[in-house]
Structures are given as structure tokens and as C-alpha cells.
Amino acid sequence: MKMLTSSILLVAVVAAPALSLHPPAFSQSVIDSGSALKTLNSLALLEAHTKFGPGCNPLKLKIRQEWRRISKPRRRKFIAAVKCIQAKPSILPPNQVPASMTLYDDLAWAHALRTGLVHNSGWFLPFHRYYIYAYEKALGECGWDAGLPYWEWALDVNGPHLSPLFDGSDTSLGSDGVFISNRTASVLQPPGFNSTTIINPGTGGGCIREGPFSDLVIRLGPYAFNGSFAPLPDSQQAANPRCVTRDLNAQPIQMWNTFRAVTRQILDYDNIQDFAGNLDGDSRVANEPGRVHGGGHIGIGGTARDVRLSPYEPAFWLHHANVDRVWWVWQHLDFETRRGVWATRTWFNIPPTDNATVEDYLEIEPHAPPRKIRELMNSVGGSPLCYVYV
Ligand SMILES: *[C@@H]1O[C@H](CO)[C@@H](O)[C@H](O)[C@H]1NC(C)=O
Ligand SMILES: *[C@@H]1O[C@H](CO)[C@@H](O)[C@H](O)[C@H]1NC(C)=O
Ligand SMILES: *[C@@H]1O[C@H](CO)[C@@H](O)[C@H](O)[C@H]1NC(C)=O
Ligand SMILES: *[C@@H]1O[C@H](CO)[C@@H](O)[C@H](O)[C@H]1NC(C)=O
Ligand SMILES: [Cu+2]
DSSP: OHHHHHHHHHHHHOOSOOOSOOOOOOOHHHHHTTHHHHHHHHHHHHHHTTOOOTTOOTTTOEEEOBGGGSOHHHHHHHHHHHHHHHHSBOOSOTTSSTTOOBHHHHHHHHHHHHHHHHSSSTTHHHHHHHHHHHHHHHHHTTTOOSOOOBOOGGGGTTOGGGSGGGSSSTTSSOOOEEEOOSOOOEEEOOTTOSSOEEEOOOSOEEEEOSSTTTTOOBOSOOOOOSSSOOOOSOTTOOOOOBOOBOOOOHHHHHHHOSHHHHHHHHHSOOSHHHHHHHHTTOTTTOSSSOHHHHHHHHHHOGGGGOTTTGGGSTTHHHHHHHHHHHHHHHHHTTTTTOOOOOSBSSGGGSSOOOBOOTTOEEEETTTEEEEEGGGGGOTTSOSSOOEEEO
16 A cells, blocks of 8 residues: 555656656666666656556556565565465367366466477567566465566575575565585576586485475476477377476675676666667577576576476576566657567577567467557556556
8 A cells, every 4th residue: 555655646747758867877886786777777767657548547557566575464465365366277279289287287388389489589578577477466366466576696696595585484475495415516508608617516306305395296298309399299288297306506696686787787788679689698699598588587597497397396487577578668768769678589589580579469378369560569558458567
């Protein structure tokens, strides 16, 4: 309620639509402490309040907050809504994907199926924006009427195993995975990179040890990777019930998700190619893999590192909310010029296609109908988006 009131106030205060915003020059210490990012988020929020389209207004607006800013009773309510999605039956047509038994399986399938179209492609950012919106909508039908929470990675730079998000309490998304000793490092070398990045094992490795989601059963996949994310060959595959695994890991967060890295990601690029390519550690633009998108996935580890099935990880959605927030803040610093997409319509352009455009439609049937990317560029445009980050 407090949030809603301040949203309404903001509308009253903001007069004419701003042109390009000019953030102040931040000192290194202000950047490293996170206060620059906070300021940038506030600027974006003010700007967003000048952009309401039909169907979105301050009373309908969903406020997306960092996990730690949500009260413990509310966090329990959120967890209950996630469990509600995980308990609802599948809504896919009968026998289309027999292994998909719950709505949560369906949502993971929606991502797995489209993997080759919506990663390292022009559809990456808008698809994931629409996808987490569809999840927020499903949460709404499960008693959670607020915005999707997000995970501010940089608060956990000393290790996600120390985070309230993963402390195993009933106000967390469950603990780390069961610790598996004596593992070897993993070697990261996405397409186009000439050198490898070594990722040390994290603090878990096995099934979520305790707390919410230690009993979560997932069923789809895993799917083989043969060098491209071709359409899944066989949706008739039998259910493969198993746990979600986690391997919380400070190393990628320290490399790619510090306040400095996140703030530079917002301030350093003035065009969508450089912004999107660097955010995603895409070798066509960036000089290292990982970066803020990959860093969060690897920082959670386990199931979160499965490109197709990472949405099975309950923290996936909070991670992607923060990815979306970084994009959202960047967009609002020059809203008129920052509503484009970069790259083609397939993963690393395999197989080759034309460039994606904002006239393309994205759909997540049966969870979300086709929408033009153009409509997904305004988080308060109302057709259908209506959310902000605070
Ligand atoms: C750890 O791995 C090494 C080399 O693979 C092996 O020799 C050793 O027995 C392992 N230790 C444990 C506790 O599994
Ligand atoms: C990898 O090496 C090739 C050939 O030298 C070069 O064209 C390419 O830019 C390099 N890629 C990266 C990401 O540095
Ligand atoms: C991977 O599998 C897909 C679908 O079966 C196929 O079209 C593609 O050619 C395969 N790629 C390789 C490198 O084998
Ligand atoms: C796609 O966009 C790139 C710039 O990102 C441009 O160089 C290229 O010519 C475009 N391709 C087509 C087919 O328009
Ligand atoms: Cu994804």
C-alpha cells in the first residue's frame, strides 16, 4: 500500500515527459557501494511514470522489489504462490507433451521449446521480459498480486550461499544443493571465444538440501545438446522425475555481478548492440563470456545452468527479473532511442535468419498470446505490461 501511494505521488510530481536523462557523474565509491545503481533505478522510475499507456495506471501497477525488501510474511505468501503453480495441472493439449504434468512443467517446456530462438538472438531480451510477465500473471492467479520479486546479485557478492534468498529458511527459495566434494572445475567457452574461462565448483552441487523446493519434482528433459538448439526432436519423451540441483558459487558473482559491473553495464553503452551483447557475454560483441546474465545463472549453478530447463530453478525468475531491470533502467535513461533489438532470430544466427525487428511477434502459448515486440518495450504501456522496479 505504501508503494502504491508513493507511485501516485510520483505521477503528480512529474510534469512534462523528460528527454534523455543525464545521470550525474558517479565516483567509483558511489558506484561500488550500489548507491549509483539505486539512483539510476530512481531516475528510471520517475521516467516510467510519464509513460503510462491505456490499460496501465498507478492503481494497477505491479511493483517489483528486491527479495530482501519484502517482509517475511509476504515472502512466505510468494513461496506459497510458486508452490501453487507447481501443483496446478498442465494446461497443454492432452498428449502434446506427456511428461509435462504441472503448470510449472508447462512453463519450463515453453522455454525449452523456444531456446534456439530466444537466446543469443534479437528476441532474447523481449522474450524473457514477456516470459517472466507470464509467470507474474500465473502467480497472480495463485494469490500473489504484487510484482515479481527480483534478485540483486551484487548484494550477494560474498557468496549466494550467505544470501537470505538461499538460506534454507521458510522465507528463502530453499538452501544450497547438497555439497558434493572433489569435483573438477568447469570450463566455459561459448561459441566465438578463443580462450576458456574456468569456473570453480561452488558450495553445493546436489539436490536442494532443505527449505522450500527441496521436494520439488521436475520431469522434462534433460535434452541433449549437439552444437545448436534445434527445435526439440521429441516432445513424447517419458517423464524423468528428479530434483532441482544447485551449486551456489561466489566466483561468477564476483567476476560479473558486482555493483561496479552492473552499473557499468547500464552506463557504458549507448546502443542496443553493445548493451545486449555485453549483458549476455555474446562473443560477437563482448570480450568475455558470462557477464550479468550468465553470471547469475552460474552463480546459482546446477539446474540454473541448463540453458533449456533453467526455469525449473525457482530463483531463475528472480534472476531474470534483475536482468530485465538492468535493461529497463538502461532504456529509461534515453527512452526515445532505446527500444530496439539487436541480432537475428536464432541462437548465434544458427541457422541464419534476418535481423529481428520490433515488428516481430512473440508468443508463449498457451500462457501468453502473440504480442508485437514494440508493445513489450514499455513496461507501463498496458498492452499488456504494467510494472516497474523499485
Ligand atoms: C578425489 O579425486 C581424486 C582424483 O580423482 C581421487 O584420487 C580421490 O580418491 C578422491 N577423493 C574422494 C574423497 O573422493
Ligand atoms: C577469436 O579469434 C578469431 C581469429 O583470430 C578472431 O577473428 C575473433 O575476433 C576472436 N574472438 C574473440 C571473441 O576474441
Ligand atoms: C542437431 O540436431 C538437429 C535436430 O535433430 C539437427 O537438425 C542438426 O543438424 C544437428 N546438428 C549437429 C551439429 O549434428
Ligand atoms: C542486420 O543488422 C546488422 C547490424 O547489427 C547489419 O550489419 C546487417 O546488415 C543487418 N542484416 C540485414 C539482412 O539487414
Ligand atoms: Cu532463457
